[in-house]
Amino acid sequence: MQKIDLIKIYQRKTALVIDDFPDMRGTIRRMLMNFGVAAVEIAGSGDEAIAFCENRAFDIILCDYNLGDGKNGQQILEELRYRGLLKHTGIYMMITAETTKSMVFGALEYQPDDYLAKPFAQPVLQKRLDRLMLEKAVLFDINQAMDKQDYARAAALCEQLGTEAGRYEQKSLRLKAQCCLKQGRIAEARAIYERVLKERPLDWAQIGLGRCLMEMGELDQAESLFRQLIDQKCLCLEIYDCLAEIQCGKGDIFAAQQLLEHASEISPNAILRQQLLAEISQSNGDWERAEKAHRKIVRLGANSCYESPENYFNLARCIATQMRRDDTGNSRRLKEAEEVLERARRRYRDDEQVRLQTDLISAELRARAGELESARHILAAARDRIGDEAPATAVTLGLARAFQALGDRATAQRLLQELTERHPHDEAIGQAVDRLSDEPLSRKGKEEAVLLNSQGKQLLAAQQYLQAIALFGQALRHYPNNIALKLNLLLALVRQMNIGGANANQLRRCTRLIENIPPLAADHPLHERLHVLWDHVDKLSEQLRAATENSVA
């Protein structure tokens, strides 16, 4: 394209420069204006930049990766994409000081169009931008279809472009595979990635292939592919998320938690990963780790697209769950959790639903801390405000939790039962209810429980304990309060150690499980089973201790 044409194109573009150094912002801005860009805005922080993008769409965004204490360039990119504030037809260029371990590459979907290393001369920036503009012009229809989330059309357009794509052939293959994955056309995506990998081990194709293998249930193959990428020192943290998902699929949520912890250490500010880490740590009964993650989520969520009262509620409940009867730390924990709730009240001052939920959690907290009277008092006041009409789902769930904490499991169970009956076809509600309930109440949950039970029995009978551990471990993520399930997992772990010897990791898992089972009355149908298993665990702990002492001696 002729230079004069490019100037005309630049004149129609709008640009945003994000850098925390005013001098640098000014320099880059002047460069863009020299190219002919008419409107160049500047922002000094991620929050400022996002506020700009909420008001208008920019054609070109140049963003420094390292912006001091606030969001980094990758997080800004992710938030803009996630919220649809950055079009695929636009250009996002990341400016970097260096490539080191401290710089993290986003998931495939969240990668910038280009990286530009500092310091750079004006003609270099111009050449890069010229080329990107040409590319965006050739791929305009495809990118536009992706913006409209019409992935079928985007994939078809890539196909149509075919060999015409010329130098953009690889780019268009990459986009096509991405669209196929989005649409569940896994075999097609896989074929593309395999074709590319035949020539070169490119990381985007390796990760893509790994994702396909996961979708196809080939977990072992996917795992070895991702392990290989880690050996190659690939810095894309999506790998760890995928590996964690694979471990979950295999039922080893302990390993999954370790992987996510590792990735969070490298990049502590990725909120989606923190959410997954919180959820998985909770499933593992590791409430301390979960609390850490929830705190991070509250902090990172503030003023972002992930801001939600749920973030505060989850943190408060997580603190509450760590309260034990007659524990001296309880009053401190209660205070901490109340502070979190107070912040939620202030933040959502005018939202009655949020205030109701906050009060119900407050009742739950007090009940757990043993302050039964004030818990009952708060609960009664909240119920008065709710009145006779059926409350919102979240409020009903909050009521059920409060009753559970007060030891009134019958009322809690009745509330949950009624909720499922009111929404028999709502899977999300069914799942939420089943998470709280001692046993699944939703239709789907009941069906799954029957299936799980028979599969589990078969595995136990066939002495395939590791598979049984995987099966029950995975199910527990969906039914974390299901006592029978916990006992089954406990049983599988104990039997495995009976043949394979006591093992510290598995014993820790057993102890966590037992700690997280509520006290069962002597006439509870599962009471005896729990105590038999408990004795086994104690014996195994004893064995392990003796073995360690011997080896030390």
Add this chain to the structure above:
Amino acid sequence: MPEQAPLALLLASSVHDIKNSLGMLIGTLEEVVRSTPIRDQTQRHQFATLQGEAARINNALMSLLGLYRLQQEQLPVRVQEVFVADFLDEQIAANQLLFGMRGLNVRLHCDPQLCAYFDPNLIGGIINNVLVNAAHYARGGIVVSGAREPDELVINVQDDGPGFPDKMLDDVCNHQRGIDFASGSTSLGLYFAREIAQLHRRGHQCGRIALSNLEGGGGCFSLWLP
């Protein structure tokens, strides 16, 4: 006595800070040069020296930091599809002002469709280093070329200066002995270049560099990537 931070780490983080300041300095210098009409040859020469030396410091720091990361196993290689002509064109553009000040004619020979696979950031650092060095010694011109040899990409940077001293030719050719740091200021860059080239692998092949002197005078830096 307070506990001492490891010297290597201290150096690396200082280098990082210096690099940031230097980046600002180079950027401002570029703006000054662009907006100041050249008065006479003396001023032209002064601008060329300012730019050339700033670029050399920057390259030396980049090599240092790179080698430190390499030792810490923190230098990831991101191999990707690269259009070689665009890539080389960009390296030349980065030093356009310097070449202009020195009155050098820089030509690029490369098929615009030639495509190869390497880490453009790391290899870009090497080529930039070589170009700044060539600009220092060249008399009238530099020729940059990129071509495909059967299995490899080869990039050559030729200048019409006095050529490389024998000692340097020896050092780079003799891989067993490694590069002798006492021999000259360009050794750090060459050492880094060799290490980076070797990080690029495909099957059993790996990247390499070489120096040679041209028959009609002038030096040639060559880089092969699988």
